[in-house]
Amino acid sequence: MHTFAYARVSTSAQTTENQIREIEERGYAPQTVYQDTISGKVPAKDRPEFSKLLDTVQRMKGDKRLVVSKLDRLGRDAADILHTVRHLEETGCKVLVLQLGELDLTSSAGKLILSTLSAVAEMERDILIERTCAGLSRAKHQGKTLGRPSVTSQADREGIRKLLDEGESVAATARQFGVSRQTVMRIRDDENKSAITE
Known part of the structure; x- marks a missing residue:
């Protein structure tokens, strides 16, 4: 089985060394390692090295697995993580997250976790919409002009x-x-x- 490892840090002042070491200490010997230095707010598919990882995994035949130290390495939020794992599953790649006790997110138990993530993502969207509507309503009630300010008097x-x-x-x-x-x-x-x- 070909083992991929992915690690991410937010700034160049940080290092991915601890994440890779943690993966190796758990008994995994990744043949291919991808590392990004990029904000966690960037969707997984838009991270340069993770994007290369997805391309490689898609082209590769045979058994393969991706190992990450934490769930947030797979995306910026629940919806992004869900999309990433589903994409990897479609390519036949297992996804192991050490933070979750080395749970394979493409297994039955992993899919249960993903279903929960999906519900959380939907709730996050609903809460955001509610907050936006409440904020707009409050601003209108306070007599504030919404939208961009006029460029002309x-x-x-x-x-x-x-x-x-x-x-x-x-x-x-x-x-x-x-x-x-x-x-x-x-x-x-x-x-x-x-x-x-x-």
Whole structure:
């Protein structure tokens, strides 16, 4: 069986040495080791060395396993870890996590853990949506203007409309007010919509 090991640290001031040593001390002798120095916030597939690992595992025939010291080495959050393990399982690669008592995440017990992770990931998404909605509602209630701040003042908008009404081109008006053509067109279109609804 071909054994892969993967280790990750967040900064160049850290080293992956302890993670590799831990894997070896548990009796694994990885033939191929991949190591990333990258933030844990980056999805697994976007980590340079982990991406190479996935490509190699996919091309390789025969029995293979990936050994990592901790679960968070497989992704940035529950959803990412779940996706990574499923992808590895599809390639026929076992996934062992030392932190979980060397549990193979592609086994029946491992799939139970993954099901739990999936539920946690869904809960995380729901909580994030709830918090976002609550924050927007609170901001509206406090009278805050949502979205990006306007690049033009009320006086600017009136000046832009006046120039357009006098026949000035969109491009020339945009240059004069130091804004984009899209901003001028949006102000023009907003006025047209108002005129239609009145």
